[in-house]
Amino acid sequence: MYKILIIEDDVDLATVLQMNLVSKGFDVFVAHDAIQGTASAHQKKPDLIILDINLPAGGGLSILNNVKASVNTKMIPIIILSGSDDEKLIHDVLHGGVEDYIKKPYDLEDLCTRINHILHIEK
Amino acid sequence: MLKKLKLRPKFFLSLVGISIIPLVFISLFNYFHTKVELKESTVANLRVINDSRVAHINQFIQLRQEQAKELAGTYVIRQIDPQGANTPRTVQTLQNDIESIYSEIKKTPRSDYQDIDVSSSISNISVWDIHGNIIANTNRLLIGRKMPFKFLNILYSKGTYFLGFEKDSLTNEKFLTILEGVRNWQTGEYSGVVFLKSHANVLDEITASRKGLGKTGETYIVNRSGLMITESRFVKDAILNLNVKTEAIDFCFSGTEKDPPEVYKNYKGEIVLGVQKYLPDQKWCVVTEISAEEAFDPVTAFRNRIFVVSGCLILLILFLVHVAGLAFVRPILQIRDASFKVARGNYEVTTSVDSEDELFDLSRSFNQMTKVLGSTTAQLKEKNVILEKQKEELKKLNELKSEFVSMVSHELRTPMAIIKGSLSQLGDETLENTKEIKSRLITISLKNIKRLTEMINNLLDLSKIEAGKIELNRQNVNVVSVLKEVCQAFEIKAKESKIEIRYRASSDEINACIDRDKIIQVFINLVGNAIKFTAKGFIEVSAEDKEDHVLCMVEDSGPGISKEDLQKVFGKFQQFGHKAVSDPSIKGTGLGLSISKGLVELHGGTIWLESEVGVGTKFMFIFPKEVS
Numbered sequence: 001m002y003k004i005l006i007i008e009d010d011v012d013l014a015t016v017l018q019m020n021l022v023s024k025g026f027d028v029f030v031a032h033d034a035i036q037g038t039a040s041a042h043q044k045k046p047d048l049i050i051l052d053i054n055l056p057a058g059g060g061l062s063i064l065n066n067v068k069a070s071v072n073t074k075m076i077p078i079i080i081l082s083g084s085d086d087e088k089l090i091h092d093v094l095h096g097g098v099e100d101y102i103k104k105p106y107d108l109e110d111l112c113t114r115i116n117h118i119l120h121i122e123k
Numbered sequence: 124m125l126k127k128l129k130l131r132p133k134f135f136l137s138l139v140g141i142s143i144i145p146l147v148f149i150s151l152f153n154y155f156h157t158k159v160e161l162k163e164s165t166v167a168n169l170r171v172i173n174d175s176r177v178a179h180i181n182q183f184i185q186l187r188q189e190q191a192k193e194l195a196g197t198y199v200i201r202q203i204d205p206q207g208a209n210t211p212r213t214v215q216t217l218q219n220d221i222e223s224i225y226s227e228i229k230k231t232p233r234s235d236y237q238d239i240d241v242s243s244s245i246s247n248i249s250v251w252d253i254h255g256n257i258i259a260n261t262n263r264l265l266i267g268r269k270m271p272f273k274f275l276n277i278l279y280s281k282g283t284y285f286l287g288f289e290k291d292s293l294t295n296e297k298f299l300t301i302l303e304g305v306r307n308w309q310t311g312e313y314s315g316v317v318f319l320k321s322h323a324n325v326l327d328e329i330t331a332s333r334k335g336l337g338k339t340g341e342t343y344i345v346n347r348s349g350l351m352i353t354e355s356r357f358v359k360d361a362i363l364n365l366n367v368k369t370e371a372i373d374f375c376f377s378g379t380e381k382d383p384p385e386v387y388k389n390y391k392g393e394i395v396l397g398v399q400k401y402l403p404d405q406k407w408c409v410v411t412e413i414s415a416e417e418a419f420d421p422v423t424a425f426r427n428r429i430f431v432v433s434g435c436l437i438l439l440i441l442f443l444v445h446v447a448g449l450a451f452v453r454p455i456l457q458i459r460d461a462s463f464k465v466a467r468g469n470y471e472v473t474t475s476v477d478s479e480d481e482l483f484d485l486s487r488s489f490n491q492m493t494k495v496l497g498s499t500t501a502q503l504k505e506k507n508v509i510l511e512k513q514k515e516e517l518k519k520l521n522e523l524k525s526e527f528v529s530m531v532s533h534e535l536r537t538p539m540a541i542i543k544g545s546l547s548q549l550g551d552e553t554l555e556n557t558k559e560i561k562s563r564l565i566t567i568s569l570k571n572i573k574r575l576t577e578m579i580n581n582l583l584d585l586s587k588i589e590a591g592k593i594e595l596n597r598q599n600v601n602v603v604s605v606l607k608e609v610c611q612a613f614e615i616k617a618k619e620s621k622i623e624i625r626y627r628a629s630s631d632e633i634n635a636c637i638d639r640d641k642i643i644q645v646f647i648n649l650v651g652n653a654i655k656f657t658a659k660g661f662i663e664v665s666a667e668d669k670e671d672h673v674l675c676m677v678e679d680s681g682p683g684i685s686k687e688d689l690q691k692v693f694g695k696f697q698q699f700g701h702k703a704v705s706d707p708s709i710k711g712t713g714l715g716l717s718i719s720k721g722l723v724e725l726h727g728g729t730i731w732l733e734s735e736v737g738v739g740t741k742f743m744f745i746f747p748k749e750v751s
Contacts, residue, residue, distance in 0.1 A: 010537050012567050016544040019564065023554045054533075083536030085529050105540035108547040 002119055003027045005046035007037035007063060008081070009054070017050065017081075017106075024112050037063045041073050047119060051098075053082040053089065061093070068097045077118045081106060131452045138444040143437055150429045158422045162396060165418045166385050170398045172335055173411035176342045177400045179329040180409065184299070188283055190245070191303035191319040194224065200250060201308035203315040207252040217259040218266070221248050225261045246298060249318035250305070258315070285404055288323060288352045290363050297323040297352075297362065327354050339395075340413035345372055347406040357391060365390065367410075375399040375408035386415060454482040458489050470497025530695060531582060534713065538571035538578075581714040585695070588721035595638040595725055597750060602633040602642075602666045602673050609646040609664055613654060622657055624650070627665040635673050635748040641722045642675075645730075648715040649677035649742045657681035660739070672728075674745045683736035692732060693720045719744075727751055 004026045008014040011032065018028045029044050031037035041049060041063070049067065053060035060080070067073045080093050083104040094101055099118050102111060115121075128136070194200065199220040202213055209217075225248055250259040257268050286300035298320050305315040330342040330353040341356040345367045355361035370387040378401070389395040389412055397412035416423075454476040461472045470493055476486035545564040548554060556564075587593045606626040617624040646664060653662045660680025667674040684692065695717045723730040728746030 010541070012571055013537055013541045013544070016541050016548075016564065016567055019560060020544050020548050023548055023551075023556065023560075083533040083540070085532060104536035105543040108544060108551070 001025070001027045002047040002121070003029065003044060004115070005029045005031065005037070005040050005044060005049045007031045007034075007040070007049065007060070008052040009033060010052075013104075020108055020111075021115075026115075034059060034063050038066050041067050041076065042070070045072070046076060048115060049076055049078045050081050051078055053080060053084055053093065061096075064093065064096060064098065079111075079114065079118070130455060131448055134448045134452055135444055138447065139441065142440045142444070146433060146436060146440075150433050154422065154426050154429060157425055158419060161419060161422045162385065165396050165413065166398060168335060169340075169396060169411045169413060172340075173342065173398045173400055173409060176329055176332075176411065177402065177409050180326065180344070180402065180407075183325055183329065184285070184405065187299060187301050187319060187321055188285070188303075190228075191301045191317055192283065194248065194319065195303040195305045195317040197224070198308065200305050200315070200317060203250070203252060203258070203305055203307065205253060205307045205310055205312040205314040207254045207256070207314075209252055209258060214258050217250055218263070221250060221259045221261060224248070245319070245321050246296075247318070247320040249320070251316040251318065253314055287405075288326075288346060288363075297326070299323045299326075323352075326352070330354070336411070336413055337417050339417045340411070342409065342411040343367075345375075345408045345410065347376065351390075352407070355390075371397050371399050371410055371412075372408055375401050375410070376406075389414075450478075451482075454478070454486060458482075458486055461489065461493070465493050465496065468500075470494070470500060527695060534578060535575065538575045541571045542568045542575075578714070581718060585714055585718050585721065588718065588725065593641075593722075593725060595641060597636045597638055599634055600637050600639045600642070602635055602637075602675070603628045603631060605639065605643055605646065606664050606666055609643060609650055612647065613650050613662075616654055617662065620654060620657070621659065622654065623661040625661065625663050627663060629667045633666050633668045633673055635746070636750060637726055637746065641725070645719045645722050645744065646675070646677065648719045652715060653677055653679035653681060653740070656740075669745065671748050672745050673748060674743065676741060676743045678739060678741045680739040683738055683740055684732075684734040685736055689732070689734060692716055693730075 004021055006014050006017050006021075006028060008017065008030070009032050014030045014032065018030050021028045029040055029046065031040045037049075037051070040046075049063075051060050051063060060082075064078060067076060067078065077099040078097075079100045079102060080098050081102050081104060082089075084090070090101055100114050102114065197220065199217055202217070203209055204213075225245065228245055248261045249257055249265065252258050255269050257266050260266050283304070284302040286302050288297065288299055290297050299322075301319045301321075303317045303319070304313050305317055306312065307314040326344065330344065333340060333342075333356070336342070339356075343351050343353045343355060343361075346352050349366050349368060349372060350363050351361045351365040351367055352363060353361075355365060358365055367390045369389055370384045371389075374381070374383055383399060385398070386394065386396055389397070394415040395412040396415055396418045397410055399411075400409045401407075402409065454474070457474045457476065461474045464472045472493060473490050474486045476483045545568040548556065549561060549564055584593075603626075606628060610624050610626045613624050650662060650664060657679045658681070661678075662680075663676070663678045665676045665678070667676075693716050695714055720730050723744045723746060726746040727750070728744055730742065730744035732740060732742045734740040
C-alpha cells in the first residue's frame with residue numbers, strides 16, 4: 001500500500017482529502033504545518049507528498065526545499081496543491097523539482113490519475 | 124520685395140515712397156518746365172537782339188551802296204568813255220571831282236543812322252575805266268594801276284556788287300568794298316566802275332553792343348568761308364582768323380527751312396543758346412549767342428534751391444517717418460517680444476503701450492489674455508499634479524484590487540475544494556462509503572458552505588464600507604449598554620473556554636450618537652478574535668468618557684501578536700497564531716478586523732492596538748460622541 005503524506009493547513013480540507021485518498025486505497029498521513037510536515041516526511045518516508053504552498057510556520061516552499069535537500073527524502077515525488085493564482089510561484093515550484101501542480105478545487109479522479117501516473121500504478 | 128522685409132523697414136520704405144516720390148516728381152517737373160520756358164524766352168530775347176543787329180548792319184551797308192550809286196550817277200563820272208578812250212582832261216576833271224566829293228563828304232558828316240559816323244568811315248574812292256585801269260583815286264599813288272577785271276561781268280548784270288570784307292594785315296584796318304557800275308551819260312553803256320572802300324569798324328561797333336546779353340552773350344558775323352569778321356568777345360584777333368564751325372553756321376548757310384538749332388556748342392565748344400540770320404547779299408551769317416550756363420542761371424539757381432529745399436524736406440520726412448515708424452512699430456514689436464516670452468512659458472510679461480489707439484486695445488487685451496493664459500496654465504498644472512497623484516492612487520488601488528481579487532479567489536478555493544472533494548466521494552458509488560464517512564463528509568461540507576457564505580457576506584460588507592455605501596443609522600446610544608450586551612453574547616462561549624469575560628465603564632451612562640448595531644459588530648469581531656486566541660485568563664471590554672469622544676477597549680490575556688505581524692493586523696485575509704491553524708472550528712475569514720476598522724472610521728474614529736507576546740493584546744478605538 002502506497003503511503004501518501006498530506007501537508008495542508010486547513011483541517012477540513014486535509015480531512016476530506018485524506019478520506020478521499022483512503023477510499024482510493026492509499027495509506028494517508030496528515031500534517032497541518034511546515035514543521036509537522038517536514039518531520040512526517042522524514043519519519044514516515046511517504047511514497048508521495050501532497051503539499052499546500054500557503055502554510056503557517058515556514059510555508060510550503062520551506063518543506064519543498066528541505067525535502068529536496070535531504071538525501072533520505074529527495075526521491076519522494078511531490079504534488080503541489082494550491083489555491084494560488086500566482087503564475088510566478090507556479091513556475092518556480094514546477095522548476096524546483098516537484099512532479100505536478102494541481103489547483104484547488106481539485107478533481108478527485110484527475111488527482112488519482114496523476115498520483116497513479118507518478119507512482120507507476122497501472123489500473 | 125516688400126513681403127520679405129520686416130515691419131519697420133517696410134513701414135519706413137512705404138512712407139518714404141509715398142512722400143518722397145511725388146516731391147521729387149513735382150520738383151523735377153517744375154525744374155524742366157521752367158527750363159523750357161526760360162529757354163524759349165531767352166531765345167526770343169536773343170532773336171530780338173539779333174534782328175536789331177541785322178537791321179543795323181543792313182542799314183549800314185545800304186548806306187554805302189547808296190553812296191556808291193550816288194557817286195556813279197554824278198555827271199563827271201558818267202563822262203567816262205565806254206571804250207576806255209578817256210582824254211587826260213576828262214581824267215583830270217574826274218580826279219578833281221572825286222577829291223572834292225571826298226573832302227565834301229569828310230567835311231559834312233551825314234549821320235543818317237543813329238550814332239554811326241558815316242562820313243569818317245569812307246576810306247577810298249576809286250574810278251576804273253572799262254579795261255580795269257584806275258583812272259581816278261583819292262589816293263593819287265594808285266592811279267594807273269590795273270585792277271582785277273572779273274567783277275565787270277557781274278556788274279553788267281547786277282549794277283551793284285558788294286565786293287566784301289577785307290582787312291589790312293599791316294594796319295589791322297577793316298574795310299568794306301562796294302563796286303557800282305557806271306553808264307555813259309550819252310549811250311547808257313557800261314563804261315567803268317566806281318569803287319568805294321569804307322571802314323568797317325562800324326560792324327564791330329554794331330556787334331559789340333551787348334545790351335541784354337549779360338556776361339557771356341555776343342553777336343558776331345561769319346562770312347561764307349566760315350571766318351568770323353567781327354571781334355569775338357572771347358577770342359583775340361578773331362577777324363578772318365577764327366573759323367567758326369558750329370551747328371548754327373552749318374544751318375545758316377544750308378538755306379534749309381528746318382527749325383534752327385537753339386541749343387548747341389559754339390566755336391569754343393561751350394553749350395550756348397543762339398539765333399542766326401543769313402544775309403543773302405553779303406552771304407554773311409549774323410549770330411547772337413549766350414552761354415547756356417548764364418541763360419539757365421536762374422533755373423539753375425531754382426534747381427539748386429529745389430535741391431536744397433527738397434533735401435531738407437526729405438531729411439525732415441525721413442526723420443518724421445522714422446519717428447512715426449517707431450511710434451507705430453514699437454508697440455507691435457513690444458507685443459511681439461512679449462508673445463515670444465509667453466510662448467516660452469513666461470506669463471509674468473506685460474506690455475505697456477502709452478497711447479489710446481487700437482494698439483493700446485491690442486496691448487491691453489494681450490495682457491488680459493496672458494494673465495488668463497497664465498492662471499489657466501497654473502490651474503492646469505495644479506490639476507495635472509492632482510491628476511497625476513490620483514492616477515498613482517488609482518494605480519495603487521487597482522493593484523490592491525487585483526491583489527484582493529486574487530486573495531479572495533484563493534480564499535474561496537479552499538472551502539470549494541473541501542465541498543467538491545466531499546461531494547465527489549459521496550457521489551462515487553464504486554467506493555464503499557460507510558454511514559459514518561458519509562455523515563462526516565456532509566457535516567464538513569455544510570460547515571464549509573457556511574464558511575463560504577460568511578466570507579461572501581463579509582466581503583460584501585467590506586466592499587460596501589470601502590465604497591462608502593453603508594449608511595449609519597445613528598441614534599443616541601448608551602455605550603455601557605452595548606458593553607453589557609456584548610458580554611452577554613459571549614458569556615456561554617467564554618465559559619466553555621474557561622475564560623472570564625467582564626466589562627468596565629468610567630460611568631454608568633456614556634451617551635453617543637452612533638449606529639448601535641455597527642458598533643456592536645466591531646465589539647463582536649474584536650471579542651470573537653480574543654476568544655479564538657486566548658487559552659486562559661480574561662477578556663475585558665471597557666468604555667471611557669473622554670469629554671466629546673468615547674474610548675473603547677477590548678483587552679485579552681492571549682498570546683499577543685509579534686511586532687512584524689502588528690503591521691498586517693488590519694489587512695484583508697490575515698490570520699495569525701498557531702491556535703487558529705490547529706482548530707478548524709475557529710477558522711475565520713480573515714476579514715473581521717478590516718471590517719471593524721472600516722466601521723470605526725465610518726463613525727469618524729480610529730482603531731489601533733497594543734500587544735505584547737505572552738502578555739496579551741489590547742485593541743482600542745475612539746469615536747466622537749456627536750456627528751462632526
